[in-house]
Amino acid sequence: MEYNHMLEGEQWDSFRVVDGEFPDEKDLEKYDGFVISGSSHDAFQDTDWILKLCDIIKKLDDMNKKVLGICFGHQLIARAKGGKVGRARKGPELCLGNITIVKEAATPENYFGEEVPANLRIIKCHQDEVLELPQNAKLLAYSSMYEVEMYSIKDNFLCIQGHPEYNRDILFDIIDRVLAGGHIKQDFAETSKATMEKNEADRKFWQKICKNFLKGQPSLLV
Secondary structure: OOOOOOOOOOOOOOOOHHHOOOOOHHHHHHOOEEEEOOOOOOOOOOOHHHHHHHHHHHHHHHOOOEEEEEOHHHHHHHHHOOOEEEEOOOOOEEEEEEEEEOOOOOOHHHOOOOOOOOEEEEEEEEOEEEEEOOOOEEEEEEOOOOOOOEEEEOOOEEEEOOEOOOOHHHHHHHHHHHHHOOOOOHHHHHHHHHOOOOOOOOHHHHHHHHHHHHHOOHHHOO
16 A cells, blocks of 8 residues: 555645655645655654644644544654654564554544454554653554554544555565664564564555545445
C-alpha cells in the first residue's frame, strides 16, 4: 500500500515539510484529507518545520479535516493536541509486531467494521512513542511494548504507531541500512528479520482501515 496510490477520482499532492515545503494555508480547505507519514526525526524536537506542522495540525482540527498519522505523524499529532511524546521506554522496535485491539473502543465508526479483530500484525520501525495521550483521545490499540499503538480523536484523527504501508522487503532494506550504518548490532538485525519468517503483516486489513477513514466510508470494510 502506498498513500499516494490513486483510485479513480482521487488526486494526491505531496509536501516535503522537512525541507520547508508546506501547503498554503488558503489551500487547506480544498483537501478532503491529509496523511502525516513517518520520519527519521523526533516528534518532540523544536525545529521550525516541526513547530509549523504542529500549528497546521491544530488548524486542520479546527476545520474538521481528516488526518491520518503514521509513526512520526502518530506522535506529532499527540504532541500538537496536548499529549506527551518521548524516547520509547522499552527501547526501539524494528520488526513485525502484534498489537491488541481495544474492542470496546474499536467500533464501526473507527473503520474496523463489524468484525473487530482481537489482534493485528503490523511492521514497526521507531525509537520514540506516545507517552501520554491528549485528553480527548480514544485508545484503540496497545502492545506488550507500548501502551499507545493506535488512537483516534473525535472523527477526524486516526493515528497508528506502526507502518501499515510497509512490507517485508521494505523492512529488510531498512534493517540492512541501519546495520551497515552501525546503528544496530548483528544479533538485533537477525532477531528483527526473524519476526517475519512465519508471519506477514495484515496489510490488506490496514489498507481498508486507512482508506475507509480518509474517505469516511466505514461500510466499505468487508
